[in-house]
Amino acid sequence: MTYLSETQEDYLLDILEQVKANSVARIKDIAQKRHVSLPTAVSAIKTLAEKNIIKHEKYSYIQLTDYGLSIAQTLIERKRQILKFLVNTLGLNEDIALKDAHKLEHDLSDETLNMLMKLNEFLALNPHIKAEFDKFSKMEAKMTLNEVKVGESARIVKILDSPIKNKLLSMGAKPQTIVKVEKKAPLGDPIEVTLLGYHLTLRKDEAQNIVVEVQ
Amino acid sequence: MTYLSETQEDYLLDILEQVKANSVARIKDIAQKRHVSLPTAVSAIKTLAEKNIIKHEKYSYIQLTDYGLSIAQTLIERKRQILKFLVNTLGLNEDIALKDAHKLEHDLSDETLNMLMKLNEFLALNPHIKAEFDKFSKMEAKMTLNEVKVGESARIVKILDSPIKNKLLSMGAKPQTIVKVEKKAPLGDPIEVTLLGYHLTLRKDEAQNIVVEVQ
């Protein structure tokens, strides 16, 4: 029915969280939680009130309407399921999972979310499969950049700690960045590559610190 | 390095797509692809040019810089992996998968993306497990709203085609919406529930059309 922007959904959830924790929510609390200025919170609260999600009288507490509470509950449940997927099923650490869940909760279609939940359930019911996957996911990729053939592109999986790491990071390279091997000298040393628009010449021992995967 | 907003990333990918398909890209093409007006495209192109992602001279073609091309390739690869997860691993249909992938490509952390890829690989290498999951995911949930106990909340999984369906849709209820059973008459008919702030009284045969899951 009422459309809420992502930001408005975030405000709503923060209000509910605050009410739960503290029995009442004030403008100040919400501004703090959201790391925004008071006027910003005031105007967000006004918009939510216009949409009948909350009630707010000047200088007073913020209260959820039944409608607002119900929407919030649905959002919370979505987020809970997404977190479960990220933490339990994928085994990601809480920090990353929370950040990602926060974005996903706004974005995922009901259909996709439903399938993630099925996957959650499936692995919960089949611990041997879950264990197998966990083992598999912990195996390191073993190909390094020096093994990539001339003309081929690869995706960086990890950059091992080494002198070259900072140089690459400073150029903006990171896991998922695509590197192309342009040329190799005889014996494979040095190696010419391009990434993020830069041309680089790497020694073989430097390239060995860059773990990659070819598609 | 250079930060691109989601919108800017979208423009970049559309430019690359256009260049690939047509060997050159013009403002008009991009405006069409993005379903925006020409001035909007002009200003987006200007921003990307300032960030050294593309080159553009007044009234002329748009060209990717090496840097822009490289960023685009990384983005494309991300999206490809996400799509693979949604379509191959989860078995979602292409339309939904494309929409979701489009949003996820901007949102997912590298760590999460990496785990999704592991899951892709794991299931590709273990077709028997994949087959088992496919079978599992196709099993319908079988609990309906009339079976939920008084005081409990449930998540709507599906609303079967029936007279009640339109009524619920018009209230904004859909899969993932939370319903709470407030009261049941003796013999479980009728049933009082709340959802999205509404109080509803449902006949048992209506409630049987609402497939739910209790958490």
Added chain:
DNA sequence: CAAAATTATTAGATTAATATAACATAATTT
């Protein structure tokens, strides 16, 4: 090659989400 058509740009507005500065109300304390 001049007129017409196509494509691009500039100017000026709008909306959502943010900010700072200035002011107003409420609560606390001496």
Added chain:
DNA sequence: AAATTATGTTATATTAATCTAATAATTTTG
């Protein structure tokens, strides 16, 4: 109860992404 502190509001501005209207450059065509 007056002064001080805490909290909230209003006025005004900014930024990114969009729009419409007006204008300009380029290309096509009769």
